[in-house]
Amino acid sequence: MPYILNTENDRQAMLRAIDIESAEKLFSFIPASIKAKEYLLDKGCSEFSALQKIKAQAAKNTTVNEKKSFLGAGWYDHYVPAAVFDIISKPQFLTAYTPYQPECSQGILQAIYEYQTYMCLLTGMDVSNASLFDGASALAESVLMGLRIAKKNKVLVLKGINPQYENVLSTYLGGTTYIIEEVKTIESAISKLDDETACFVFQTPDFFGVINEPDEVISECKKYGIITVNVVNPVSLGILKTPGERDVDIACGEGQPLGAGLNYGGPGFGFMTANIKYVRQMPGRIVGKTLDLDGKTAYCLTLQTREQHIRREKATSNICSNQSLNAITAGVYLALMGSDGLSNVANICYDRAHYLYNRLGEIKDVRFSVKGEFLNEFVWNVKDAFDVLACMSDKGVYAGYLLGNDYPDMKDSVLTCCTEKNSKADIDFFVNKLKEVLDGV
């Protein structure tokens, strides 16, 4: 029997000790009418057989490494140094649980404390929690936090939030009476701010890649006591202006670009940083530094009276387990990259994306409907984009994400991303193949 150490002799000895004749008898108080009469699944198999079976399934996938991939749209294919995998595979990180007992979890706690510091330095904010599930639920939790702080009813969202995040936000607020309203421009955002508004939410770079700076809205929000929530890509903060410099109240986003790899969309992790004055309204675990009885530096989970295991229905959130290992991964990634490495990643993404943008500009059937400076992603337009993308895939290029999936009025718009993994040669290949497709070759 896989993974069970006890022999039949051990089991018999244990049964004798508890004075019961068979293991079956341990379940005798379960009504017979609700007992399974037979095995519910096929019989198990050897490790080798399982491996063969699953490898055969894996072989039916085509990976991003087999084509030239320019897919992003909220999930990014950055290079992850080999040392990251080595560290986060260590059993003392991989197979431990939440550090409830600080004395035998100091390593985990310090690693999370360092992660929290890294996220504060990156975002320019005061305090970070120990992670949330993903970028989308981190936004939902940030808005709920804003609603708790402002004690008002309306959430104003500036267009350009990742559409999946917007969907998750409305799911999370589905059981409440809060109102979410979307505004298309900075001007209309300003005109909609009022005494009923609890939160103003924006993303930068936005879903279309544009670096938008709604500075006027943020300063207007201060007048009304409106909580500002800034969704950001952490890698962009290698070079771009930070939420802290913008003086927002809460920053959040998806941590996947920091060393998590692709894994078909999960796991990454959600991060949240905030102004220190709101720390008691933050959801999730937080690690604090303290002392032990001898006065030595020590770490532990802290401010737990915010949390579900103590406050139950009055907790700041229901979150218990988060995505700790991925948060620690981000810490390791940032430790290896340093300032220089992270800003290089962002600079290279910028460089490559602008090269591609300019090369696409040479093609007469390509237009650019979305204006504004961008970092690693941009929107371009081409007639029959759906078919063009399919042809590009056949020619070995994942040319981008079709925005028509989310926006009915953008059916000919493609969102394309470059990372440091896309070489100049890959980009030239992309452009040549697109010319072939558009020429009907």
Added chain:
Amino acid sequence: MGCKVIFDITMREKKNSYLPEFSCGYALPEKFKRKELCLPELGELDVIRHYNKLSNKNFSVDTHFYPLGSCTMKYNPKINDYIAGLENFSALHPLQPIDDVQGILEVLYTFQELLCSLTGMSAFTFQPSSGAQGELTGMLIARKFHELNGRRPSKVIVPDTAHGTNPASAAMAGFDTVIVKSNDNGLVDINSLKDIMDESVAAIMLTNPNTLGLFEKDILKIRELADKAGALMYYDGANFNALMGVTTPRMMGFDIIHLNLHKSFSTPHGCGGPGAGVVGVTEKLKDFLPVPIVVKDSGRYRLNYDMKKSVGKLRAFYGNISVLLRAYTYILRLGGDGVKRVSENAVLNANYIKEKLKDDFKAPYDDICMHEVVFSCINQKEKGITALDIAKRLIDRDIHPPTMYFPLLVKEALMVEPTETESKETLDYFIDIMRKINSEVETNPSIIKNAPVTMPVKRVDEVRAVRDMDFRWHKDGD
């Protein structure tokens, strides 16, 4: 030895060698740039040594017995990690064309079918990243189901033994929670339940076996009461590992369930995630699941977004895929015979511990327990030794402490979950140590009070942490 914070390690030269040179001549205009980013510049060996030092300061399943009740710290088979790491799974972008990801969709579809067989449910979503997020999903489904039936029940019932996440999740979904008391046997008190079960109740959330490690024998009566009131039954599957292959949540009468794949299905806990809290529902609730779900049309797999009653999405994309792959591998390995043996052995191990320790530590519910056993240290408390003290003393004996002070119903609780993967030898060691600690209560209480002394730090001042509010490193002088 203390370990320097990574920000205090000596800085190396700025020379990052992980990335290709950039080549195309474009640079971000100054006006968009941030103020200087100050992360430490370290060499790879600095980083490796640092994290190796940190890793050595932790207990984990691979290194220590870890009977943390309710958390199911069983062995995490290595083949699962290996499979999750295969490039043909790990190097997939979630927005690739469907034809290029048929393999992973086949895995998800097959996994869904296996979970349906094992639980009696009709469909699953893989989106929730944890049990708590599964609960929120379930409560939102319950809300929408009632609404589309023209009802707006406002309450959710949870037992006084429930995990804290249950009332917190119900509250997030906009429900008021109502507590149902336990009876003297540690089970839901049916008469109390009758008093509060009416048409204002949307759902009852139950863990079975409950957090006292006891099987809710009256589960079918509870089902009847819920049916009469038109309430749904929600199964918190945190303890499903006690019942796999023995019965199913469907047979017990549940409509919506979550399973913690990081508990019952052996995926590693990773210091507190990522896990997966997949949610299953019966036929009548299928259309309410989050979008998308994996479907199969004439031999081809795809993602179905066309579900008008769906509660929406709980996360971007589809789920914690590498966690799902591990659990899928585990189920294929074990099969129908294997999962049943898992539950039998988990329950046997817990009962063995209970039998051997019940003379030393009070077992408030002296019935056969399921996969975990809750002791109360009230007798020790009278002599000045608390459950916390005993937990800390266990650390000195190389054992990760059980869950403390939960469920709230039991005073000075220690909740022990040995899991099926531990040997009799290990259990005997634990039993022996627990007995020795109990005798130390009389003979050497100070050794318990001062524990632990073998760790990098002594007892940690948690009150001070709240007062100091030091959540991040600062540069000297900042």
